[in-house]
Amino acid sequence: MQLDSFDVVVVGAGFFGATIAERVANALGRKVCVLDRRAHVGGNAYSEIDPDSGIEVHRYGTHIFHTNSEVVWRYLQRFTEFTGYRHRVFTVAQGRLYSMPINLATISAAFGRAMTPEEARRAIAAETDAVGANAAQNLEDKAIASVGRTLYDLLIRGYTQKQWQTEPRELSADIIGRLPVRLSFDDRYFDDRYEGMPLDGYTAIFDRMLKSPNIELHLGVDYFDVADQIRPDQLVIYTGPIDRFFRYRCGELGWRTVDFAREVHDVADFQGTSVINYADADVPFTRIHEFRHLHPERDYREPKTTIYREYSRFAGRKDEPYYPINTATDRAILSGYRMMMDKYPNIVFGGRLGSYKYLDMHQAIGAALKTFENEVTAFLAGQAMPSTAAVAG
Numbered sequence: 021m022q023l024d025s026f027d028v029v030v031v032g033a034g035f036f037g038a039t040i041a042e043r044v045a046n047a048l049g050r051k052v053c054v055l056d057r058r059a060h061v062g063g064n065a066y067s068e069i070d071p072d073s074g075i076e077v078h079r080y081g082t083h084i085f086h087t088n089s090e091v092v093w094r095y096l097q098r099f100t101e102f103t104g105y106r107h108r109v110f111t112v113a114q115g116r117l118y119s120m121p122i123n124l125a126t127i128s129a130a131f132g133r134a135m136t137p138e139e140a141r142r143a144i145a146a147e148t149d150a151v152g153a154n155a156a157q158n159l160e161d162k163a164i165a166s167v168g169r170t171l172y173d174l175l176i177r178g179y180t181q182k183q184w185q186t187e188p189r190e191l192s193a194d195i196i197g198r199l200p201v202r203l204s205f206d207d208r209y210f211d212d213r214y215e216g217m218p219l220d221g222y223t224a225i226f227d228r229m230l231k232s233p234n235i236e237l238h239l240g241v242d243y244f245d246v247a248d249q250i251r252p253d254q255l256v257i258y259t260g261p262i263d264r265f266f267r268y269r270c271g272e273l274g275w276r277t278v279d280f281a282r283e284v285h286d287v288a289d290f291q292g293t294s295v296i297n298y299a300d301a302d303v304p305f306t307r308i309h310e311f312r313h314l315h316p317e318r319d320y321r322e323p324k325t326t327i328y329r330e331y332s333r334f335a336g337r338k339d340e341p342y343y344p345i346n347t348a349t350d351r352a353i354l355s356g357y358r359m360m361m362d363k364y365p366n367i368v369f370g371g372r373l374g375s376y377k378y379l380d381m382h383q384a385i386g387a388a389l390k391t392f393e394n395e396v397t398a399f400l401a402g403q404a405m406p407s408t409a410a411v412a413g
Contacts, residue, residue: 021238023249026053027400031243032259034063035381036371038229039095039388040257040396045234047392050400052235057242061226063259063371064342065381068223070311072284073324076221077311080340081278081330082295083222084314086215087382093214095389099228102216103317107209113174113299120297121209122171123202130174137203144168144201159191166199178301183332184276184345192347217314252366255399257391259371261341262357270356273376274349275341280328281305288323305329344376368395 023029027050030037038061041052060066064080084107087093109120119125127140135143147168156162159180164172176199180188184195218225230237243260250256258265263273294313298305309328312320335341344350354376361369370391372379379387 021053021236021241021246023053023246024251024254026051026236026254028052028255028257028396029250030054030257030259032056032063032257032371032373033058033061033226033230033237033239034259034371035065035384036374036379036388037063037257037259038226039385040370040392041235042229042232043389043392044396044400045232048397048400049234052232054230054235054237055241055243055246056237056239059240060223061230061237061239062223064340065222065226067221070284070326073312073320073326074322075312075320075324075326076315076318077326077328078222078309078314079280080342081280081328082309082311082314083381084210084215085218085381086210086212087386088213089382089386091389092382092385095385096225099225100218100220102214103219103315105217105314105316106215107295108207108293109209109295109297110293111175111179111297111299112303113178117296118175119207120175121200121202122167122175123207124205125207126175127171127201127203130171140203144171156193158189158193159195160188162193162196163188163199167201175299177299178303179297179299179306181301182304182306185333194346254366255396256367257396258367258369259374261373262369262376263353264337265369265374266357266360270360271349271353272337273353274345274347275335275339276332276343276345277335277339278306278342279331279333280309281331283327283329285325285327286323287325288320290325290327305331341373344372344378346376346378350376366399 028044030041030052033054033056037054041054044050044052065083066080067076067078070077085102111118111120116129118129124135124137124140127143128135131143144167147170148165156165160177163176167176177188184191261273290310291308294311295307295309297307307330309330310325312325368391369375370387371384
């Protein structure tokens with residue numbers, strides 16, 4: 021492998037990196053090398069067949085594709101068909117089951133009586149603090165200002181504490197947006213225009229995206245072991261952790277990771293749906309994934325099912341970082357790294373890890389398409405990339 025012979029080196033075979041690699045190879049006809057330190061493509065969207073149950077599982081937790089972007093939807097349809105799957109989630113709290121996100125059924129169950137939309141609105145409004153959601157100083161205040169004390173204590177407080185391993189009053193209000201409350205019985209988890217599961221699974225998408233004579237794929241290769249081969253004038257798309265790229269010189273950014281405990285059960289159905297959250301703080305895991313429900317169109321005949329219990333914790337350097345924590349300290353560290361980017365005019369930092377932004381799959385694809393159209397094409401045409409575009413996403 022001689023990296024200096026390629027027009028573009030893409031570090032990371034997730035959606036951001038794979039999208040740019042595909043566009044450079046097929047739209048521009050340029051040579052691309054894709055590196056990933058994992059042994060598979062797809063990043064955290066990777067899916068595989070469980071050897072014991074025969075069910076396709078998502079190794080890094082359930083991924084549902086949804087978007088309002090016509091551009092992103094049409095682009096991804098080049099590589100997959102989608103099923104009509106619609107995601108619905110439930111939460112167990114104090115031994116009872118609640119529909120999520122919060123809707124009229126959830127509110128009625130939480131308050132113990134059937135409610136009209138107006139009755140539900142008044143019940144929540146009576147509990148919200150005088151401080152509005154926009155002025156809240158921490159996550160707890162913002163959540164209560166959005167949904168009231170009853171729903172916060174029942175469904176949000178314990179779950180958030182487990183997710184972040186921190187008391188919600190100590191977390192930044194920026195971590196959450198305004199919590200959705202539907203004063204109807206609409207129980208769809210997403211309300212985007214487009215939603216579905218890839219018919220042949222996520223890994224098949226990446227295999228098709230990266231299948232080009234202009235793309236050379238190397239798995240199990242750490243970029244930092246071969247970075248000395250990069251030419252100063254060679255374009256690099258870097259989607260790894262931004263603090264690692266700069267060798268933590270400004271400090272370590274805060275990341276959250278998750279661990280999964282896999283179980284195979286000799287039943288055709290373990291919990292009746294794909295994802296159930298567990299809100300109580302004394303339950304150690306945050307949710308249970310049961311993957312057979314993601315593809316009800318498939319004929320899984322064996323009376324076996326695979327579930328993953330998900331546990332959340334802070335990430336160390338050797339862990340897979342999933343979510344940027346993004347505290348005030350993190351933002352100060354990140355600003356230092358962004359100042360250092362000017363010394364690397366040939367590198368685009370993108371994706372969730374490279375930009376230190378929480379990006380859903382459709383957002384990563386959309387950001388990659390814009391980066392290709394603007395920074396990548398300009399660079400390969402011999403034009404300088406705008407310094408303000410050093411971070412994609």
